[in-house]
Amino acid sequence: MSNHYITAAEHLPDEETTETTLQITDAETKRIFEARVRIAREPDDLTDPRPLRVVTGPHENVSEERYVELIDEIDSLGIDDDLLRRLASEQETTSNIVNTRSDDLKVVLRYLVESEQYDSTAEALRKIAFQYLAENRSDLLEAYEDVRTEFEADPLRRALAGDE
Amino acid sequence: MIPFAQYLQGLASNGDLVTLEDPIDVPPNVVAAEALRASGPALRYERADGVDLASGTLSGPDQMQCRESRPWSRLALGLGLDPEASLVSVLETIAGLGPAGGDAEPTYAGQAASHTVDSVQELRLPQATDDVWSSLTLGVASVSTAEGSHWGPIYGSVISDDKLRVRTPAALSSLLDDDGTLSIALGVPPAALAATYLLAVTRRIEVPVQACGVADDVPLVPTNGGLVPSATELVVETTVADRRPDFQSDRREAWEHGVSSMPLSLSVERVIATDDPVIPFSPVERPLADDLQLAGLATAATLYRRVNDYWGISPVEWVLLPAEAELGICFVATDVLYAGFEWQLTNLLFTFSSLFDTVVVVDEDVSPRDLGRVLGDIWVKAHPSRDWIFSEPSAPAAKRPRYRQDGTTGARLYVNAAWDPRWEDSYIAPRVSFEQSFPKSVHDAARKTWTDCHDTVLDDDRNGS
C-alpha cells in the first residue's frame, strides 16, 4: 500500500463515496492499475483512507486533495471472454451441481437453514457466493452477464454457427 | 566617458579582443566579416604600414546559439556599464545620450589628436573586395551652426590624397553652405558614436550636441567643422567641394535604411591623429556588421522609450531589432493588458519606425537573452490562423526589406506569440524547463550530481529561465 495516489477528475463518479472502478496511480512507484475504490472529501467517510490527488485541467496541472479507499484491484489482464463463452456453452449440457467437499462448510450452511435464515443450503450458498462475487469480482459478473445476454439473444445464429 | 583606445584595452583584458599582426594576406574587411560570422572576439589589426584598425568593436556574438555574452555586451562596456548589463539598461543609456531638454552641461578638453597625417591615403583604410577605393566607416560628421555643433553618421570612399566621397543624413548636409566645413571624427568614444546613431534615427540632428546627454559625459573640442570628442583618435577636417555630386554608392551603412541621406564630395584640408591611433571599421553589409548592430540598438532604444511613454503606463519589457533579421523584424515583449492591446502596440511600433513591416509580440516574462526560445515560440505558441495578423495592403511599404521598393503600398504583419489574455490560466501549458519540470529538491540533487562530475560552475541564469 502506498501513501499517496493520483487519478484524473474525469474518472471520478458523480456522487461521493459511491463505489467505482477507475485507473489510479501509485504516486511513489508510478504504477498505474485499475481498482475498485471509494472516494471522499473527508477521510472519516472511508475505511483505511489514503490521500488522493485528483488532477484536472487541460494540462492536468490543477489538482484537488481527496481521500481514497482501495477496495480491490482489478485483474490486470481482464476477463478472458472466450473462456467464459466456452464454459457457458458447456454448461448448457452439463449438471449444475457443485460439490464443496467441506464438512465444515456444510455444517455452517445447514445451521443457517435450520435457523430459518435461508430456505436451503443451495440457496444459502448461492446468495453468499454471489454477494461475495458482486463485491469482489464484479468485473467477472458483468462480463458473464454480457455473455449470457449474447447467448439468449440469438439462439438461431448460434445453431447455425454450429456451437455445441 | 571611455576613449576608444582605452575601450579596446578593456575588451582585450576581458578576453574579448584578439590582435592580428602584419603581414596578413587577406583584406581586413574579409577577416572582419569572418570573425563576426563566427561570433568571434573583436579584432585589432596592428599594421606596420597604415593606421591600426579594429573591427567588431560595436558588434557581438549572434543569438542563434546559447552564448557567453550578448550582442550588446561590448557596447555596454563602452558606455560605462557592466558587460553583463541588461538590454534595457543599454537601451536606456543610449536614449539618455540624446536631446536632454535643457539639462546638458557640456565639458571641453584639449585635442588628443596632435600630430598631422600627410594624406588620407597614407592611412591605408580598408577596402571592400569589389571596391575601387578604400572606405571610411563608423564616422561621426560634425557641422557647426549658430545653434551649436551637429553630429550625424558618415561613411564613404577615399578617392585620392585629398578627396572624399561620402554619404551623410540629409538633415546634416542641409546645414552646410556651399563651401561649408565638415569634420569627420574616427575612433570616437563609443558613447559618441551611439549618440550619433540615435540622433540620426530619431531625426533630431537639428539639436546641437551641446544640448544632448552625450555632452555630459564626453568632453568636446572644436575643429574646423564642429565640436568633436576631444579623445577622438583621428580627425579629418574638410571643406565641401560639391554639395550635390553625382555618384552612386555600392554600399549603405545600416542607418541609411531608415534615414534619408545625401552624397557629398569633400576636400580634405587636414588630418590629425593621436600618437598611436587605432580606428574602428565595419564590414558594411556583411552579417552582424557593427553599423547594423548599432542601428538596431539605437532604433530599439527610441522605440522602447516612445511606447513606454505613450499610455501613461509602461507595459513593454523590451524591444529588440536583432541584427540577424537585418532590422527587418521588430521583437517586443510586453504585458498584454487586454485582448487587442497587442494590435495597438504593434500599430504604434509601425508608426514610430518605417524600417520594418513585421513585429513579433512575446510575453513579458521572456528574456531578450533567450531569442532562441522566441524563435521557437513563434511557431508553436501563435496559432497559424489566428495569431498571424496581416493588415490590408494599404500601408506604406517598409524601408528595410528588399521587396516593394517601387513605392506601392503593402501589408504589415504581426505575430502574436503571447498567451491570449482571455484564456483561463489552466489553458496555459506549463513549459518544459529545468525550473518548471522538477521540484526544488530535485533541482538541488541534480545540480550537485552534475557539478560533482564537472569543474565548471553551472550557469543557470544563462537564458534567464
Add this chain to the structure above:
Amino acid sequence: MVTDSFREYLQLLEDADDLVSISELVSWDLEASAVTTLANRNDGEVPIFESVEETAIDAALVGDPYRGPQCRPWEFLARSFGLPDVRSGTAYYEAVVDRLRSPREPRVVDRDSAACKEAVHVGAEVDLLSIPWPYIHQGDGGRYSNLHTVVAPDPETQWGHWSNHRMMLHDDALASLLFLAGEQVPNRYYYEYEPRDEPMPVAVVIGAEPAVQCSTEMWIPTGRSEAAFAGGLKEDPVDLVPCETSDLFVPATAELVIEGRVLPNERLDEGPFGDYFGYMNGPRRSMPVLAVDAITHRPEPRVPFCVEGTGVGYGQNSSSTLQTAAAGPDATLGLQAAGFDVSLAVPWRFTSRTVWVIATDRPYPGYLHELANFIFTTWGMLHIDFFVFVDADVDPLNPRAVLTAIALESDPDADFHQFGVERMPKVPLNIYQTPDEKGSADVGTSKAKTAKAYIDATTDRPTANGSEDEALRARAQEVLVDAGLSPESFDLLGDEGGESE
C-alpha cells in the same frame, strides 16, 4: 569504424570524452531526467547513470544519448556511421542522402547469437516495472519510454514497419501507446486490426543501434522497409532476429525488447507528457493498450530516454538531433525522388518538427504551392504547420541566413500563404488550440482544424553584393584560427585547418 550496437555507440562517445559516467545513486523519479536536462542545456557530455535506485534488474539509464553538440548536432551520428569529420551540415546531408540511395536488406541471425536474447522472460515472469523507466517531467501521467522503435507488421515487407510512438508504462504487463491516426502503424491498428477484433503484434525495441534509431525517424515510402535503409546508412546489413512470441523481427543487438500485442477495443489512459514543442501537453487521453508477452534483454541493459521538450529554443535533445540528422536527409532525398528541385530540407533549429526550411529552386509558377501541399498531405501532415522556402544558395541549416531571408524577402502581402485558412487536420499535441477545439480526440486529431502555411522567402531580385570569394573567406578563417580562435566556429577550413577534437 561503424557502430553495430548501442553499446558500441556509447563507447565511441566515451572514447572522445563526450560521455560522462555517473556512478552515484540516482533516482529514476525525475532525478535522472533533471540531470539530463542540465546536460542538454549546458551542451555538456551525455550522462549515463550506472546506478539507479529501485530497479529490479541491473540496468543503466542513458540521458539523451543522441543529442549532438549545439553547433553541429549531427556530429555523433556522423561519427557512428564512419562519415568523415563533417564540419558543414550540407556535407553531412549529402553524405547521408548518398548512403540512403543504396539500402541494404537486413540479415536474419540465429537466436542463439543475438545479444538481445541473453535474458528472456515470458508469460508470468514478465514484469515491465523491473526496468527503471524514468519519470521524466513533473506532471507526466506516468513513467515513459520514448526513445525506441516500435516494430509492427507491414503487409508489404517481411521486416515490418519501424516508427516511434511514446509508451506510458502502467503495470507489470501493461502499457499504453500514443497512436495518432494518420500515422502508418496507428492507421493499421484503428482501421484494420481493431475492426476485426484482432490484436496487433508489436515489439518495442529499446537501445537499438544508431542506424536503426535513425531510420525509425524517417518517412519511408510504402513497400520499402526502414530496416533496409538502416543498412544503407551504415553500409552494412542490420542483423535481425525473430521475436519469441510473434513473427516479427527485431534488431539483434538491441539492449531491451518488449514483445506484445496491441489489444483491440481496449483503452488505457495515456499522457499528459511534456512533448516535443517544449510544453506540457494534456489532458490524458484513452489510447490503445499494449499487453506484454515477453521481455528480452542484454545483461545490464543500457536504457536510453529523451527528455522530450528540451529540444526547443537553444536546447537540443535526442529527438531534435534525430530530426536534424536523420529525418532531414531523408526528407531531402524523398522530395528529390518525388521530382522536386530541392537542395536541402531541414527542420528549423528552434523547434522540433513544427517548422521546416527548404532550400529550393523554383522551376515554374505554383511550384512552391505544390511542394508545400505535397508534404502537408504526406509525412508532414500531423506535426508540421509551416514551411519556409529559401533560395538554393541559402544554407537552411544557418538560422541567421534564414531569418535574414524572411525579413528581407518575404512580403506580407505576397509571400505568406495559407495562413488564415483552417482546413487541415491537427494533432492535439499543440498548445495553441483551446480544450474545446481539441475535443476528446480519441484517435488523435483535434476536433477543430488548423491552418498549414508556408512562407516564400526566396528573392525576386538578384543580390546586389554578389557572392563572396570562398577562397578568400577560407584564408581569413585560417588567419583567425592561427590567431587563437577555435576552429569549431568555422566551416571552410581544410584538413590542415584544425581538427575539432
